[in-house]
Amino acid sequence: MAEQKAPQPRPEDSAISVNMVSLWYGSFRALFDVNLEVKAGSITALIGPSGCGKSTLLRSVNRINERLGSYVRTTGSIRVHGHDVLADDVELAQLRRQVGMVFQRPNPLPLSIRDNVLFAHRIHRAGERVTRIEEDELLETALRQVLLWDEVKDRLNGPATGLSLEAQQKLCIARLLPVKPKVILMDEPTSALDPEATDALEGLLWELKGEYTILIVTHNMAQARRASEETAFMLLGKMVEHRPTQELFLTPHEQETADYIEGRYG
Amino acid sequence: MFQATALNERNRRVEFLFRVLFGLMTVLLVAPVLIILALLIREGGPAVSFDFLFTPPSDQGRQGGILFPLVGTIWLVVVALLASVPIGVAAAIYLSEYAPDNLLTRLINLAIINLAGVPSIVHALFGVGAFVVFFRFGISILAASLTLAIMTLPVVIVSTREALQAVPMAFREACWNMGATRWETIRRVVLPNAISGILTGVILEVSRSAGETAPIMFTGAVTFLPFLPAGVLEPTMAMSLHLFTISNSVPNMPDEIKFGTALVLISMVLLMNAASIAFRMYLRGKKKW
Numbered sequence: 121m122a123e124q125k126a127p128q129p130r131p132e133d134s135a136i137s138v139n140m141v142s143l144w145y146g147s148f149r150a151l152f153d154v155n156l157e158v159k160a161g162s163i164t165a166l167i168g169p170s171g172c173g174k175s176t177l178l179r180s181v182n183r184i185n186e187r188l189g190s191y192v193r194t195t196g197s198i199r200v201h202g203h204d205v206l207a208d209d210v211e212l213a214q215l216r217r218q219v220g221m222v223f224q225r226p227n228p229l230p231l232s233i234r235d236n237v238l239f240a241h242r243i244h245r246a247g248e249r250v251t252r253i254e255e256d257e258l259l260e261t262a263l264r265q266v267l268l269w270d271e272v273k274d275r276l277n278g279p280a281t282g283l284s285l286e287a288q289q290k291l292c293i294a295r296l297l298p299v300k301p302k303v304i305l306m307d308e309p310t311s312a313l314d315p316e317a318t319d320a321l322e323g324l325l326w327e328l329k330g331e332y333t334i335l336i337v338t339h340n341m342a343q344a345r346r347a348s349e350e351t352a353f354m355l356l357g358k359m360v361e362h363r364p365t366q367e368l369f370l371t372p373h374e375q376e377t378a379d380y381i382e383g384r385y386g
Numbered sequence: 387m388f389q390a391t392a393l394n395e396r397n398r399r400v401e402f403l404f405r406v407l408f409g410l411m412t413v414l415l416v417a418p419v420l421i422i423l424a425l426l427i428r429e430g431g432p433a434v435s436f437d438f439l440f441t442p443p444s445d446q447g448r449q450g451g452i453l454f455p456l457v458g459t460i461w462l463v464v465v466a467l468l469a470s471v472p473i474g475v476a477a478a479i480y481l482s483e484y485a486p487d488n489l490l491t492r493l494i495n496l497a498i499i500n501l502a503g504v505p506s507i508v509h510a511l512f513g514v515g516a517f518v519v520f521f522r523f524g525i526s527i528l529a530a531s532l533t534l535a536i537m538t539l540p541v542v543i544v545s546t547r548e549a550l551q552a553v554p555m556a557f558r559e560a561c562w563n564m565g566a567t568r569w570e571t572i573r574r575v576v577l578p579n580a581i582s583g584i585l586t587g588v589i590l591e592v593s594r595s596a597g598e599t600a601p602i603m604f605t606g607a608v609t610f611l612p613f614l615p616a617g618v619l620e621p622t623m624a625m626s627l628h629l630f631t632i633s634n635s636v637p638n639m640p641d642e643i644k645f646g647t648a649l650v651l652i653s654m655v656l657l658m659n660a661a662s663i664a665f666r667m668y669l670r671g672k673k674k675w
Contacts, residue, residue, distance in 0.1 A: 212565070216562075230578075246570075
């Protein structure tokens with residue numbers, strides 16, 4: 121998988137295909153036979169009240185749930201561009217290279233901006249010679265893609281942790297790009313940001329879409345509405361409804377969806 | 387409406403009392419250090435000179451300086467450092483970054499804490515049995531330094547582990563989520579950020595071993611030697627044992643020399659501490675968070 125030239129995803133392909141996935145934390149069942157198809161190059165929002173399993177589902181796609189230990193048990197199948205993620209022979213390092221993740225709180229590494237952006241690339245290209253020029257190109261491309269280049273181009277060797285939260289979060293996206301992930305998972309990426317920064321980050325999602333498939337968890341329904349093409353609503357570990365965003369919000373099929381988006385619980 | 391009540395007045399008095407009490411305790415803590423230093427400088431200061439440092443002792447220490455014990459202590463501390471730092475830091479990295487939290491790990495931690503509590507004379511006897519006799523190093527710098535190293539290992543491990551654990555978990559997770567292995571994470575992110583803490587802890591603890599007498603007196607340090615050691619398999623004089631000897635077993639010893647020797651020993655330790663603190667400040671300045 122790593123060696124293939126990344127083809128431009130065709131929209132009719134499923135980038136993520138979740139099939140009858142159930143997940144247990146010990147004896148607690150967090151997901152119940154969840155199905156979800158995410159179109160390649162699209163932005164899909166996962167919404168639902170706290171504890172509905174949306175973050176759990178997101179974290180299953182690159183298997184960082186497993187960090188919690190062997191008491192996490194997953195059944196069913198999750199495929200990324202047709203490749204089984206849960207198979208025994210999956211190398212987690214490669215999976216996480218292809219399926220990047222952005223967290224609630226920006227978590228830049230305590231390195232320079234430059235080293236942050238190139239970190240993953242250096243890890244995955246360890247042993248190969250990468251020239252300074254190549255690195256500079258990757259750096260500029262990634263930072264331009266997240267609309268951060270003009271802000272930081274004069275202090276690329278400055279500490280990343282000195283940036284504003286908005287810039288830090290953009291940087292956390294930028295550092296995924298040099299290794300050309302297929303999918304970017306975002307777990308409430310704007311919850312630590314102020315409204316303006318949130319706005320900027322949502323704008324960025326539209327820039328990245330197409331080249332990357334984005335699956336974003338949000339508890340902010342306005343955000344799901346503004347910044348996604350499709351929305352999936354989950355409740356109590358079950359997938360309730362998954363449709364194009366405008367349809368889901370205007371004419372929900374399920375009563376639970378309607379109740380939730382009207383704010384009757386959540 | 388806003389006037390102080392009797393209760394407020396009482397609270398204020400109690401507050402004052404505790405503040406003074408805690409302040410006094412702090413002064414009490416610093417006082418012995420200052421008194422010792424002042425005494426040593428007053429009594430031993432005149433004896434300390436360039437010649438004192440660079441002349442070997444003669445006439446059982448009544449004449450001459452302290453060159454041989456001084457060099458001997460540097461030998462002992464450096465060799466002990468070379469032994470304890472790689473082992474201690476590696477063990478701490480394992481325990482902090484790799485070891486699962488299970489019974490075995492907890493037993494190892496317990497053993498480390500207990501090792502720190504072993505009296506130094508017991509370490510000395512272990513050193514005799516293990517290094518002098520069993521490994522046939524004889525009474526030598528190597529045997530003494532290894533004994534010192536074993537004695538300082540627990541503190542090196544504990545201080546290193548603390549420095550590693552002071553690096554926020556979020557950094558590690560960020561690395562792992564980009565597909566970095568544990569070692570890549572440690573090498574690129576954890577160690578660079580923990581190194582100042584590690585070095586400080588290590589130097590502080592090892593410099594303390596410069597003053598130890600018991601662990602070296604049966605394993606490598608001798609009371610008098612007319613020459614400098616040529617290698618690690620030879621015995622040596624050492625500052626702590628030399629001070630013990632001239633204070634205890636040599637009649638008609640000039641006080642000046644005793645105090646001067648003590649002053650040099652304490653200065654060595656303080657100097658190493660100061661260096662480690664300066665080094666930490668330099669590394670902290672370079673820190674990115």
